[in-house]
Amino acid sequence: MSDQEIANLVLMSLFILLPLALGTMLFGRSRGNRFVLKWARGLAILTIVLATAYDVAGAVYLILAEPEPGHEPWNDPAAVVDYPTFFLPIGIAALLAATGVLIGVTRARHRLG
Numbered sequence: 001m002s003d004q005e006i007a008n009l010v011l012m013s014l015f016i017l018l019p020l021a022l023g024t025m026l027f028g029r030s031r032g033n034r035f036v037l038k039w040a041r042g043l044a045i046l047t048i049v050l051a052t053a054y055d056v057a058g059a060v061y062l063i064l065a066e067p068e069p070g071h072e073p074w075n076d077p078a079a080v081v082d083y084p085t086f087f088l089p090i091g092i093a094a095l096l097a098a099t100g101v102l103i104g105v106t107r108a109r110h111r112l113g
């Protein structure tokens with residue numbers, strides 16, 4: 001499995017986990033089910049961990065892809081190292097959305113007692 005496939009897998013899992021976490025939070029909140037809210041909290045924490053890992057890995061690859069001083073990699077396409085493409089704004093948005101879900105779950109569990 002290449003680095004790009006791993007990055008795409010993490011990104012796809014973020015897109016799958018966020019709606020699941022939001023749906024379980026809303027279902028548990030409307031029904032007053034603490035067990036479902038526990039699952040929503042776990043999904044939100046997992047999404048936060050994956051989004052943080054995605055952003056950190058993307059930042060590390062951006063630092064590694066930085067050209068050496070005095071070297072212009074854009075003039076010679078063969079000199080550009082093949083690093084995976086990361087979409088850092090999507091990772092940051094997923095991190096903020098998962099944090100919002102986690103806050104919503106915490107508030108819902110607090111209201112249930």
